Amino acid sequence: MEMENLNLSSDAVKHTCSLSIRAHSSPPFVLDGAFDPSLAIFAFAGSSGPNSDDDGWFSGEEGGSLFGEVEIDSSIFPSLRGVGSDVTASVYGAFQSRFKRILNDSSLEHESTIELWRGNVYGNRREMTSASMVLDDLGLSTDARLRLSAAGEWEKKKQNNQSKIDGDYKNIEEMLNYLKKYRESCRIHEVGYYDAFKLQKNEVDFKANIKRAELAGHWDEIKEMLRRNELPEDFEARPNWVNLGNTYRCLVEPLDIANFYNRAKNDDSGPYMIKGRPQRYKYMQRWFEHSQRKKQQIQVFPRRSSLQSCFWAFVEELCIKTSESNHFEEVRGIVLELENEAAGWLMDSEFCRDVLLKDSTFVKWWNTLPEQHRLSSCIAPLMK
Structure with a gap:
């Protein structure tokens, strides 16, 4: 998952942390728009009481997992999806339930900018004088403290995995x-x-085939780590990895295709x-498409x-298809579709x-098409 850079100042971060603590004694929520006119900072308590775990905030009951995920x-947060996996994001069940209740019972749905802070003490401890003092202020139970500590250790593991992957770059x-x-x-x-x-x-x-197999192993490992949520949320948006992944996809996927059809796996x-x-190529394609949407500021x-x-x-x-068909008109539509796409790709x-070498698979196939079609084809000038 990628979190967009909100460019928050350090003062805004500190103020938000302060509000997240205050929210525990000011139910059901705190809404502050005075600090910065461009922000509406919204905070609410993590549980119904300072020592209460009764709503499942720190339990696994909400989602059946250790942290209640x-x-x-997606009707509330439609853009929170994995970049490569294209799967919907996970959230603490109690957090989502509490947010929905507040959203349904207030006018927050009409706010243009809402910054949600759950008061994750472990994650924001750099902004606080003492993590233990804040935990004491919140009155969290021993079980809650252990779960926060476990969440912190999980984040450390993600960073360690990132370092390992960076070492393979x-x-x-x-x-x-x-x-x-x-x-x-x-x-x-x-x-x-x-x-x-x-x-x-x-x-x-x-x-070359050995290198292809070795590279597949590296990228499959990365893909599996992402699938298991074992890498930092911003990994799939890091320019160096997006660019490397796209280079790999464009250079090596043709070799995978050659291997696939050479072994007649299509049969x-x-x-x-x-x-x-x-799947590794699908991940990298989505990384590239996501980066292009951001770069070109387009939705699709x-x-x-x-x-x-x-x-x-x-x-x-x-x-x-053309070898199996007795009538060109039966496949003419898909031939035209490929030619139209190829006209753009061949500008590269x-x-x-490689494609236009006289003995390439593509040129040999294209020359078997009816002459009338070839003469009027959009790629005819390139085939001379």
Whole structure:
């Protein structure tokens, strides 16, 4: 999950922490808009009493997990979703229940900006003179203190995992550089690296396959950590990892596609895009799309425009469909769709260098299409 940077001043943070403590003695909530006209700071107590756990705030009863986690209500918080996994965020069940009650019984729904602070003492201890003093002020039970401590340890584990992953960054870069050199070596022999890898004729192709497998292991580990919520919330929005992931996806996914169709896995599982595409690529595609939405300040980034890495999967399926069809009109629609997409993708000079080689799978397939279609095709000027 990514938390947007609100650019709060240190004074605003301290003031908000103060309000979160005050909320425990001022039920049902505290609303302060005087500190900063651009902010409405909203705080409410974590439990119904200073020593009370009766509403499940620190219990696992709300969601059946140690910290009472439940899926967040997307009707209230529609944007709180995982970037890569695209799953709905989790929240403490009691926190959400309390917020809903306050929201339904007040005019808060119409506030334009609401900053919610739950008074998580552990997470904000840097802003406080003494964490233990604040815990005493809140009158939290021993069980509540233990659970806060456990939550803090979990955050430490996330940071440790981040450090481990960061330690792999350079190694991943080196393997990607190796595959870039492999791509260039294939071009010297007038063979695109997709087709060379698919044929697996030379030792260098075998070595490239080893790098592909090693990289898959690294990225699958990251994907699993994200799925288990074992990395910091902002990991999927860190520019260095977003860019590295996109480089990996664009460079290596064609090799996965080549391996998929070389082994005829489509005969058993169906098309790559439906059954064969690894989740790691879907994660990285969503990272990229999310970063582009932020960069371009748009709500929706056209998904097809980020599917360039899947180009060869579309080509392979069209090779199969056109060979099985006796009438071009039966497949004309999907051929036109690919050509329209390819017209944009082929503007990328790095991409077109492999695709437009005379013996590439794409060129060979395209030349089998009816001449009348080829003459009027939007990519005809590129195919000369």
